[in-house]
Amino acid sequence: MMGQQGGGQDSLFYAFNLDDHVPRDHPLRGIDHFFDAGDLRQHLAPFYSHTGRPSIDPELIVRMLLVGYCFGIRSERRLCEEVHLNLAYRWFCHLGLDDAVPNHSTFSKNRHGRFRDSDTLRHVFESVLRRCMSEGLVGGEGFAVDASVVKADANRARGAAGIEGVDWSALDRPSRAVREYLKALDESAVANDSTSPETEPETPPKKISLTDPAARYTAAPGGPACYAYSTNYLIDLQAGIIVDVEATPAHRSQEVESTKTMIDRVEERFHLRPERLVGDTAYGTGKMLGWMVEEKGIEPHVPVWQRAAHADNVFPxxxxxxxxxxxxxxxxxxxxxxxxxxxxxxxxxxxxxxxxxxxxxxxxxxxxxxxxxxxxxxxxxxxxxxxxxEAARDHARAIATTPQYKRSRRERKKVEMLFAHLKRILRLDRLRLRGLSGAHDEFLLAATAQNLRRMAKRLMWGSKKAEVATA
Incomplete structure (x- = not known):
């Protein structure tokens, strides 16, 4: 007998529990298990007024952002629509069926306001990293470092030939990215005046974007040149957990220098200093090797950068x-x-x-x-x-002959896999926010999402598969 659906949706009362409608093996269950934003409100308390209308819960905004970055939802408008419709997203964001989803403009106001002033996204990233450490996923023995180029939200046609060719004072209402860039230039000029005259100024770019001037014009990813930033990852080799991330313009020297910043920051905040650091030839300069060996006492598992060899008939x-x-x-x-x-x-x-x-x-x-x-x-x-x-370079050459070095070269693929995951799964192959601080925010959120997914996969989904296999 053919069935027929009942007459409509006229019921006034429903017995409905969101938790019953989220599958037990849904990725968000594992992420929710390991994500704890308990001290987020305390961290942000100094940036909110004690009077006035209550704001949207900052934990709700962070949870919605994590949903977007975990599942590659790049548009904030679409993110609000997906959270409104998707029961699993509502469950993760602690929203009931009758609760309203924040407007998409709320994200911009908080990202460019309180979140950026308080470095909230760095705070969230580090709280997730601490959880990874408490779960035993961070060994601290070996780190790997690398950089990957991500396109900026800037049209390659809207550029000028060099910084001298731009009259920034002619702009009536400069954008946030331009104001940030000009402020950084002023701070750099003051810093150079106060340092030794022997300090060499940074080489100015040959082409600069009028939309996002902090981005560098590069052809490093292959294909047509574009304006881009670099996301720099410092990962622990035990489980591939990202222990730090730094945004820089897509320039090799700035990528290498960011390694020092990340290693110093991890040592200061988490008391972690690796015994060995794995990287490619870009990190094998004499200055970088000297810093690793002579100042930090870190074993450089890095190919030594060499100048071009002489002709075949000349003594090397x-x-x-x-x-x-x-x-x-x-x-x-x-x-x-x-x-x-x-x-x-x-x-x-x-x-x-x-x-x-x-x-x-x-x-x-x-x-x-x-x-x-x-x-x-x-x-x-x-x-x-x-x-x-040269002594540090010789030390790196000696390490390159050991079996441990060969193992490090294989383990370095873990950071390459994270970059592939970032661009193909999380779809972060082009930035949506402009300016160096915008790139900083996007890279931090993406790294946080990757750590949460890695932790959930290894500790929850992996253990469930093991239980099924042994049953």
Whole structure:
């Protein structure tokens, strides 16, 4: 007999429980189990007035943002619609069927206001990280670092050739991103005035966006060049948990420098200092290796950055013996290469701006040497550039011959997998917020969502699968 649906939706009362309609294996159940925003209101209390109309609960805003970043809902308008319609999202946000969903404009007001002034998103990220640590997912023995380029919300056609070609004072109502950029320029100018005159100013960009001037014009991701930022991840190698994240313009030197900021911050706030740090060749400069080995005592599991080798028929630098006691090199012919060939009245370090010392042979020795065509065929004498951090570079080269180094190279894939997850699953391949602070907010929320998903997958969904397998 064919059935027929009842007459409509005229009932006045329903016995309805949201919890009964959220599947037991839904990802949000695991995320809700490990996410605790208990001290969020205490953290934000100084930024709210004691009088006036009560605001929207900040925990509700954070929970809705986490839903958006966990499930790749990039539009705030669409996020509000999804939370309104999806029972699991309502359940995670602690909203009943009759509770109203906040307007999409609420997110902008809080992100650019209280949340940014109080660094709330950093607070939420660190509270999730502490939970990861308490659950035993952070070992602290080995860290990996890397950067990935994410496109900025800026049209490549709206740009100017260099910072000197822009008259910012001509703008009647500069955007928030432009005001932030100009403020950073003023602070940088004051800082440079107060530092040593030997400090080199940062190289200005060749092309600057009029929409988001803090973004860098780059072709690093491949394909057409674009304005972009870099998200820098510092992860623990035990379970792939992100222990810190930093937003920088898409520029290699700033990406490398952010590593120092992240390692120092993790050590200060969580008392974690890794025994080894894994990275690619970009982190193998002499200055970076010297900081790791000499200042931090961290084993650099990083390929050493090398200059281009000489022609095939010319002796490489490795054929020259370093004599530590004499502070000189010896060429294959037994002649010395020194940083100075005469005594100076005032002692000189001979250290260049690149933190190197240049060792040169005697022109007289080279002229009479039978191996000159194999050593310096196009110059009157041979020279070798030695980094002041050469001892740290040698230490990194020695580590590269060990089995532990090979294991580190395999484990480094964990950070690459996180970037792939960020762009393909969470759909953060292009930013929606502008300015460096906007990139900072988006990268923090995405890293928080990734840590929550990783924790739920390993500790809840993984244990349930194990129980089913053993039953």
């Amino acid at each position: 630098n490795s054929d020259f013996d370093w004599i530590e006691q004499a502070n000189e090199y010896r060429c294959p012919g037994g002649h010395a290469l020194r940083s100075n060939w005469r005594a100076f009245k005032n002692a000189r370090t001979h250290v260049t701006k690149e933190d190197t010392v240049i060792y040169r042979s005697s022109q007289h020795d080279c002229a009479e040497c039978s191996m000159k065509n194999q050593c310096c065929p196009d110059t009157p004498r041979r020279k070798i550039t030695r980094s002041v951090h």
